[in-house]
Amino acid sequence: MTSAQREVVVHPDAEVLAQATAARLLTTLVDAQSHRAPLHVVLTGGTVGIRTLAAVAASPVRDAVDWSGVHLWWGDERFLADGEADRNETQAREALITPLGDALPAANVHAVPALSTQVATTQDAAAAYDEELAAWAPEGALVPTFDVLLLGMGPDGHVASLFPGHPEVEASGTAAIGVQDSPKPPPLRVSLTFDAIRSAREVWVVAAGAEKAGAVASALASAPVSTTPAAGALGRERTLWLVDVAATQELQQDA
């Protein structure tokens, strides 16, 4: 059961959006840690997603989080060799994981396997990620109960690496899936499916810029997921749309 009620929070610009999302994430983690452990957070690639991680790292509030009880996952990954600059993992390590240092145990970082001689295809990587997710999942579940799942959104309404008109949008029964023909380079990727995304307690879609306005309006109007995948980004308990003013330009003003 997911929350079709989407909450929209509008920010003046992309920088304030990233800073506010970082503050929101930190206080959400601090609050959640007084109720349960460990916590599971799913990171996103993309400019706002990475800027948010850098803002988390730069915040003094980061030290209010017991990172030893926080596990990091990825909603999607570019299928490149380990350490490649374009990998979401590489960018997240630079923005947040490295600055956290020993506060965040290496074992708490669950990266999507990189291209290597042992992991030669996106299917290999997706299968390995499925196993890692299942190892942390409650009985009968595909994935751990994600506390917060962050998603960036493209101008075409894609989230993670689930693109409009592509079959991966409809994939079910598995947590991760290989993508061969991403319209957003690089073409080879691994993505969580909507089965995995919708298992999260909270799903936060972060979107900034006028080029996202059409997709924001379509998603908030519950357009078909096949044409606007972001419309399918729903959390079990909460669905937050964290946007800047420019991305709201095509929303119908309340009558």
Ligand SMILES: O=C(O)[C@H](O)[C@@H](O)[C@H](O)[C@H](O)COP(=O)(O)O
């Ligand atoms: O691997 C990726 O590229 C991302 O996960 C992708 O889903 C991204 O979040 C959106 O394309 C938004 O990216 P921007 O914020 O850079 O527009």
